Amino acid sequence: LFILAYEGCQLLDITGPAAVFGAANEAARRQVYDLAIVSPDGGAVATNSGVAIQTRRFGGQPDTLLVAGGSRGLPAVTARTDVRRWLQRVSPRAKRYGSVCTGAFVLAAAGLLDGRTVATHWSAVSRLASYRPGLRVDGDAIFVRDGRVWTSAGITTGIDMALAMIEEDGGKRVADRVAAQLVLHARRPGFQSQFSELLSAQARRDDPLSAVLAWANEHLDTLDVETLARRAGVSVRTLHRLCAATQGTTPAKLIERLRADRARVLLGTTALALKEVAGRCGFRDGAQLTRSFARCFGLSPRSYRLLQGRPRA
DNA sequence: TTAGATAACCGCCAGT
């Protein structure tokens, strides 16, 4: 199992999955995964946080190959023809390959994502979609599996994806045990919105709200506090208490957050008019969306879109 | 911007 690192890549994209596979080895009491961190030139590689990791030069045939994301170092790796050629040679024979975060650009540059549906960091969704023709980006998922190709969204979602790989290899029980070992209270499925991460991260403990929140996220139109309470099978009063205790917030704020999250995805990945975006997220109108968006993110939908349109990883 | 209308919030208390 190889993870491709490079100068300026994201440290957690490497250490997150590495910790998960390492924990799987410990749980199994034998080396199920033979982990190697590789890089274009080998040796010590400085990650974006300044922490250096030891690597060896790429080469050989992995059964699983993951590419870490990064911002500064990304152009340099994607430009390396020797790395691209190696990726193109080993990926057809790998059991699976994929990326974490913006690592998708490295695979895309090698043409290995053509015709696939993939995930990447939310700030890079539109840029990746236009990077190669015939590449579809799911801007909402935290990770996507398309055949042998696994791609995950921002940073920590690499951990969730690694767990899903372990589940594929060793079954649900093994994956659950690894998750428990790492004190990840609940594993997140790939289709979960990357913008609801805050909510779902809070909902990791098996609290009674996580299920109803997932439902809420699919029914953002016609949703209000009373509907949510009915769905949860409790009174409005109790729903308030549950929200305060488990999420540290109120039901209406939770709903608003889900709506604003959805709006952020649509604004970043589509050219839909504000009014249309508002409608799809359950806001009454554009003005409502603008106010709510500002409350949640501190800027207007329009400003957000302008920022999105200016590529910067 | 303002005001009247509506929805959400939460302390309190009684019931289970």
Next chain:
DNA sequence: ACACTGGCGGTTATCT
């Protein structure tokens, strides 16, 4: 006694 729930109603926030 304890833990929890649900309804009431005044206050506050948000919407139109």
